[in-house]
Amino acid sequence: MLELKDLRIEAGDFALEADLDLASGGRIAVIGPSGAGKSTLLDAIAGFRAPSRGQVIWNGRDITDAPPAERPVGVLFQDQNLFPHLDLDRNLALALRPSGGRPTKEERARISDALERVGLAGLGARKPGALSGGQQSRAALARLLLQDRPVWLLDEPFAALGPALKREMLALLDETAKAQGALVLLVTHDPKDARQMTETVLVADGRAEAPVETEALLADPPPSLAAYLGQE
Numbered sequence: 019m020l021e022l023k024d025l026r027i028e029a030g031d032f033a034l035e036a037d038l039d040l041a042s043g044g045r046i047a048v049i050g051p052s053g054a055g056k057s058t059l060l061d062a063i064a065g066f067r068a069p070s071r072g073q074v075i076w077n078g079r080d081i082t083d084a085p086p087a088e089r090p091v092g093v094l095f096q097d098q099n100l101f102p103h104l105d106l107d108r109n110l111a112l113a114l115r116p117s118g119g120r121p122t123k124e125e126r127a128r129i130s131d132a133l134e135r136v137g138l139a140g141l142g143a144r145k146p147g148a149l150s151g152g153q154q155s156r157a158a159l160a161r162l163l164l165q166d167r168p169v170w171l172l173d174e175p176f177a178a179l180g181p182a183l184k185r186e187m188l189a190l191l192d193e194t195a196k197a198q199g200a201l202v203l204l205v206t207h208d209p210k211d212a213r214q215m216t217e218t219v220l221v222a223d224g225r226a227e228a229p230v231e232t233e234a235l236l237a238d239p240p241p242s243l244a245a246y247l248g249q250e
C-alpha cells in the first residue's frame with residue numbers, strides 16, 4: 019500500500035495537501051483543473067519534490083527522503099522519455115542498467131520479451147524518430163515493464179494520440195501493469211480515460227482527495243469537478 023500521510027508540498031505560493039492510501043495493484047486516475055497540482059502530487063511520490071510536511075510510505079517503509087532511483091516507482095511522462103539518438107534496444111537497456119554498459123544475454127532476452135509484449139517484436143534496432151506516436155508509447159510501456167517497479171506514475175502519457183489509439187494504449191497499460199501487479203496512477207484531463215481506471219483521486223482547491231470509485235464520482239461530481247467538466 020502507498021500511504022501519503024498528512025503530506026504537504028509547496029512550490030512558491032502554491033501548496034498541495036494529501037492524506038490518503040492507495041492499495042497495491044490499483045488503477046487510479048488523477049483528475050482536476052489545470053494548475054491544481056496533479057503533476058506536483060506525482061513529483062512528490064516519485065521523489066522529484068520534497069514535501070514540507072508529512073510522509074510517503076510504501077508497504078510500511080518510510081520513503082519520504084529516499085532519492086528517486088531508490089523508490090519503488092517507474093515514471094512515464096508525455097514526452098515518453100526516450101533518447102532520440104539511441105535505438106530501442108539501447109533505450110530499453112538503460113531501464114535495466116541506468117549507468118549504461120553492454121546488456122548481458124539475459125538482459126537482451128528480457129528486452130526482446132518486453133518488446134514482444136507491447137507489440138513491437140523485431141523493432142529493437144529502430145530509433146524513436148523512426149516510430150509512430152503509438153509505437154513510441156508502446157516502447158515507453160516496455161521501458162516501464164523492464165524497470166519492474168510496483169508503482170507506475172503516468173502524467174498524461176498518451177495525450178498526443180487519437181481517441182482510438184489512446185483507448186488501445188490504456189488497455190495495454192492495464193494488461194502490462196496487471197502482469198506485474200503494479201499500482202497505476204494516471205494523470206489525465208479526459209473523463210473517458212478516468213473511466214478506464216477503477217478509482218479516481220480528485221485534485222482541486224489545494225487538496226488531493228482520497229480515491230473514490232470513478233463512475234460514482236463522475237455521476238455525481240463535487241462542484242470543483244463539475245465546473246472543470248463543464249457541467250455547471
Ligand SMILES: Nc1ncnc2c1ncn2[C@@H]1O[C@H](COP(=O)(O)OP(=O)(O)OP(=O)(O)O)[C@@H](O)[C@H]1O
Pocket residue numbers: 029030031032050051052053054055056057058059
Ligand atoms: N517551481 C515552481 N514555483 C512556483 N510555482 C510552481 C512551481 N511549479 C509549479 N508551480 C505551480 O504549482 C501549481 C501546480 O502545478 P501542477 O503542474 O502540479 O498542476 P497540474 O494540475 O499538473 O496542471 P496541468 O493540468 O495544467 O498540467 C501551479 O499553480 C503551478 O503554477
